[in-house]
Amino acid sequence: MSDERVRVALLGCGTVGSEVTRVLLDEADELAARVGAPVELAGIAVRRPDKHPELPQELLTNDAGALVESDVDIVVELIGGIEPVRGWLLTALRKGRSVVTANKALLSEHSAELAEAADLSGADLYYEASVAGAIPLLRPLRESLAGDRITRVMGIVNGTTNYILSAMDATGAGYAETLDEASRLGYAEADPTADVDGYDAASKAAILASLAFHTRVTASDVHREGIAGITASDIAAARLLNRTVKLLAICERVTADDGTESVSARVHPVMIPRSHQLAGVNGAFNAVYVEADAAGELMFYGQGAGGAPTASAVLGDLVAAARNRVAGGRGPRESAHAALPVRPMGQTPTRYHISLDVADRAGVLAQVAQAFATHDVSIAAVRQRDRNSTASLVIVTHSAPDAALRATVDEIGKLDVVREVVSVMRVEGEDS
Amino acid sequence: MSDERVRVALLGCGTVGSEVTRVLLDEADELAARVGAPVELAGIAVRRPDKHPELPQELLTNDAGALVESDVDIVVELIGGIEPVRGWLLTALRKGRSVVTANKALLSEHSAELAEAADLSGADLYYEASVAGAIPLLRPLRESLAGDRITRVMGIVNGTTNYILSAMDATGAGYAETLDEASRLGYAEADPTADVDGYDAASKAAILASLAFHTRVTASDVHREGIAGITASDIAAARLLNRTVKLLAICERVTADDGTESVSARVHPVMIPRSHQLAGVNGAFNAVYVEADAAGELMFYGQGAGGAPTASAVLGDLVAAARNRVAGGRGPRESAHAALPVRPMGQTPTRYHISLDVADRAGVLAQVAQAFATHDVSIAAVRQRDRNSTASLVIVTHSAPDAALRATVDEIGKLDVVREVVSVMRVEGEDS
Structure with missing residues (x-):
């Protein structure tokens, strides 16, 4: 001593x-x-x-x-x-x-x-x-995986929004009343903006992406969407697909066709399969998945606040x-030597789930499918269901640049045969 | 540079x-x-x-x-x-x-x-x-939780045995044939002794306990039971209780009534509820739970070998x-300053599941219950079921010193009314 x-x-x-x-x-x-x-x-x-x-x-x-x-x-x-x-x-x-x-x-x-x-x-x-x-996460990223190549960090990093989404999923209630309940129970701040609009998660995504990819990523580099727009319909649409909705921070190393690398960092609601391990993370708990070339798939789970x-x-x-x-020394320092460019959200590959109420007549799918084709977006799965005079059409896409997906959704919304765009949400994870 | x-x-x-x-x-x-x-x-x-x-x-x-x-x-x-x-x-x-x-x-x-x-x-x-x-586990124990007080480290740390137990649970097959299949598929070594008899897990338990409790624990301090004795009946008995069987390494800080602390480190098969997060860790994956006073409950999950x-x-x-x-420095060193004594297995508090075939007549439960009372072991739950001329009796105990539980099982096995002790296994986790 x-x-x-x-x-x-x-x-x-x-x-x-x-x-x-x-x-x-x-x-x-x-x-x-x-x-x-x-x-x-x-x-x-x-x-x-x-x-x-x-x-x-x-x-x-x-x-x-x-x-x-x-x-x-x-x-x-x-x-x-x-x-x-x-x-x-x-x-x-x-x-x-x-x-x-x-x-x-x-x-x-x-x-x-x-x-x-x-x-x-x-x-x-x-x-x-x-x-x-309390989850030991930054030290493993900075030190334990220092000899590996991390490709992805994806997780639930905000307890308030996870509490609200878990409750909406459990009760079927809407966003506003669930937020009220969360505030009453002390799970949400009096001013919940930093949590529900994703600012808190975006700050954390910036920190995670910086460490994981040896690149300076600031909160303003992170594409950010909160949960205030999530409706009971969105949750119900997810449930029909055996999925649930989580607000995820997603940091990815993206490799272009020419081999150049960039970093994507984003926070937005995501439908994930109920079989996904992140789907079982409920209430105010946090959990973060890390994928690395050699280490494979890792998960860190624990209390995120308090x-x-x-x-x-x-x-x-x-x-x-x-x-x-x-x-007399110092610990391993972080390194920003890779200095990868941050990829804009529009160019980041994502997958969409789109739920539509459409006219119940022949040719609707053809028109909708044409809108996808125009923007070079490939459809992974379609489900149609009759609902009185309207029909419901649920589409899950393959991966495409986010801007192309958004443009597709805009165009679909303007089609005469589409009565209502019920839910649009990004998806992660394989369907089981 | x-x-x-x-x-x-x-x-x-x-x-x-x-x-x-x-x-x-x-x-x-x-x-x-x-x-x-x-x-x-x-x-x-x-x-x-x-x-x-x-x-x-x-x-x-x-x-x-x-x-x-x-x-x-x-x-x-x-x-x-x-x-x-x-x-x-x-x-x-x-x-x-x-x-x-x-x-x-x-x-x-x-x-x-x-x-x-x-x-x-x-x-x-x-x-x-x-x-x-690849799971970053030792560094978090040594460094991230260095300011906390770890009370428990419990996990699946051997992929071969987890593969075998997962397969037995999925197929209902016996141990020998499942081990053969695992060897054929390359999940078990030609000589599987180190894995199936728990030597590998016991070494890891010693390392985990040493770091977690700032105490030198060697492999010979670790109570060790392997999976070679697990039968299809054990797995079936677990299934009836909505549980599954895992080989766990369990390292605990045990505080006696007089406040003195000791360390328990053990490797043995355990029935855990299917709702427990370790129950979902299948195949060759590893996962380790850590409980600490301030950090609460943490889990680390990933590939344990390869x-x-x-x-x-x-x-x-x-x-x-x-x-x-x-x-010019060095990293945080480990510390064995606590130097806690290692508690013998017999004095370690555990809980047992006991499944018996008993004579189908009145008074059987009274005799069995008396055996528990003799050894000061408290019964948490009993289920009786008729099965032709025999009846099945399933008992889950409250926590008691392991030696008392073993003595109880020995005594029960000698009772005339007990036709067969079908399965005896320790349990962890709350019943849901």
């Missing part, structure tokens, strides 16, 4: 911060044994120290900037948001302090400059808690950073 | 070694970019160099000992077995060379001296490939070790 203490500054002390503080203060011996040296909580920056009578008063400060500049080894940031946190963390990294953060918004926009600052000073920059809470799970991820990073301090 | 080369010695060049060699030679640029310095294959030790015309002849040697002593930074060991590999790796670690190995037999017996040698010289000792092939998946894990370790060389 080294005598040298590892000094930790904590920025922010909400639910996660309180748990981190508890472990640092109450489980100091255990932590020291794991790190190989005592870990000392040097200070806690909170906006209003007088609001935290439960914390040791001598540790509290409302001057996060000064705490970061003081003599500490590791800065744990749990405030969130971009400014002023970005400046504090850049200062910390430039001064050689390692940074542990759960800040997905910051990471998904500014990871390049943060990583560069860490590289220059030899500090660690860890952010396991920023994606999928104070204790997030604190577990933060503490794991903190122990790693502290051990590196004691050992 | 550093100019300094990282020199790698490879011991053994079978399926996994060939894939590692291919990546080192053919994907040198990509590897260098990930490591931050060129990675050079300095030599390959094989028993018979003349049997490897496909490899660069100038790299081959049959003197592994000399290769280990030469000027290399990292030794990748893919020979397997304990001697003479143990001596070579100790030499390498003592000289400060980092070691990457997939050798579960060695690790499960001699990790203490290997880890000590690594600690003394500041070298890395990585062995992700030794458990669950050349490419194992090579992926080896290369991940190799990249991590090489990056540490370039950065």
Whole structure:
């Protein structure tokens, strides 16, 4: 055991911060044994120290900037948001302090400059808690699969939307009333925009794609569609096909015919077969599939949010950073050496499910099929069903550029024989 | 990019070694970019160099000992077995060379001296490939959950036995004929002892328990029962309860009434509910559940064996070790600071399923129940069913010390009213 203490500054002390503080203060011996040296909580920056009578008063400060500049080894940031946190963390990294953060918004926009600052000073920059809470996912992507070639990362990374979609699937209820219920039960924030419109998942997709493909991908590079447009009809249409609807973050390595590679990162609702392992991930759980050339198919499953799970991820990073301090080195850094271009959504290959109410007369399918042919989209399966004077037509396509699929849907919507486009949704996974 | 080369010695060049060699030679640029310095294959030790015309002849040697002593930074060991590999790796670690190995037999017996040698010289000792092939599992246990308290690691870690049990469940066939079929299809070795008798899983359980509980657990500490005794009746009995049979490695932190902690590590067949996520892991796949105080329930799923998946894990370790060389540090070491005692199987709390053929007359249940009461074992559920002149009695117990459960079964087997003990098996997971 080294005598040298590892000094930790904590920025922010909400639910996660309180748990981190508890472990640092109450489980100091255990932590020291794991790190190989005592870990000392040097200070806690909170906006209003007088609001935290439960914390040791001598540790509290409302001057996060000064705490970061003081003599500490590791800065744990749990405030969130971009400014002023970005400046504090850049200062910390430039001064050689390692940074542990759960800040997905910051990471998904500014990871390049943060990583560069860490590289220059030899500090660690860890952010396991920023994606999928307690599930150890970023470390495996960054380290365990470092000798492999990842081709795809696809998962459920937002618990609120997964709770809502699971409930809609279970009850058949509509989106608005399910969201209300989720808010009432505490599964959705008072302002659920960041979750239901996919911003949260898009930030996580950017972080995942960056690590998986050694390429800087920011949240603005991620194509984003939320779940507010999902109707009970969509869920019912999925159910008829023995599928269910999930909001997925999908990051893919796309290889063009000429061999050039690019990265696609997107967040949108997807119909997946009920036999798919992601279909069984219900409620507020997260799960992420990873496909790699050599490793094959991997899945990581666990709690994606909550104070204790997030604190577990933060503490794991903190122990790693502290051990590196004691050992005198630093952990494996991330690498953006591949610098692949990001493929626009329109050029990303996807597959569509389209459910239509059409006139019940001969020749309808021919007209609809012609619209597909015009846009060079190949049809994988068609089901027709009579419904009084209208008929229902369900089509699943083969893979085609997303723009061609959208253009096809637009054209179909204008056909006289089509009474209503009931549901349009992308699909993933093989039909069983 | 550093100019300094990282020199790698490879011991053994079978399926996994060939894939590692291919990546080192053919994907040198990509590897260098990930490591931050060129990675050079300095030599390959094989028993018979003349049997490897496909490899660069100038790299081959049959003197592994000399290769280990030469000027290399990292030794990748893919020979397997304990001697003479143990001596070579100790030499390498003592000289400060980092070691990457997939050798579960060695690790499960001699990790203490290997880890000590690594600690003394500041070298890395990585062995992700030794458990669950390509699934990144050891690194998360060692690093991501380093700030959490793991209470349980339970999983399917042997593909051969999982293939056999999956097939028995699907076909209703017996053990012997299913094993023959598995051998014919290449899912079982010509000598399947290490797999079917649970030695392979026990080695992995020792490695998992050591990392999870910061305690040295060796394979000989692991209670081990294989699958050779599983009958079609056992599988059928499980099916009647909507359960299936899996060979599980179970590592638990057990807290006694007085608060003292110990570790239980065991490998044996278990009935689990079909609704349990491990029940859906079929064929040669592996999956491991981890429960931790803060992180909650996690699952890791993927391919547990095979050349490419194992090579992926080896290369991940190799990249991590090489990056540490370039950065001048070393990765987080494992820690055995907790040094918890290993709890004997007899004192480990388990639950039993017992299926009996009994005489069809009044008072049978009373006699059987008395046997349970004598050993202070509490019954959770009983089902009775008539079957001509015999009746079937199925009992699931509450948790009790394994020795008490075994004594109960012994006593029941001697009762006049019991015609046959049809199936006895431990159970895990809640009944749905």
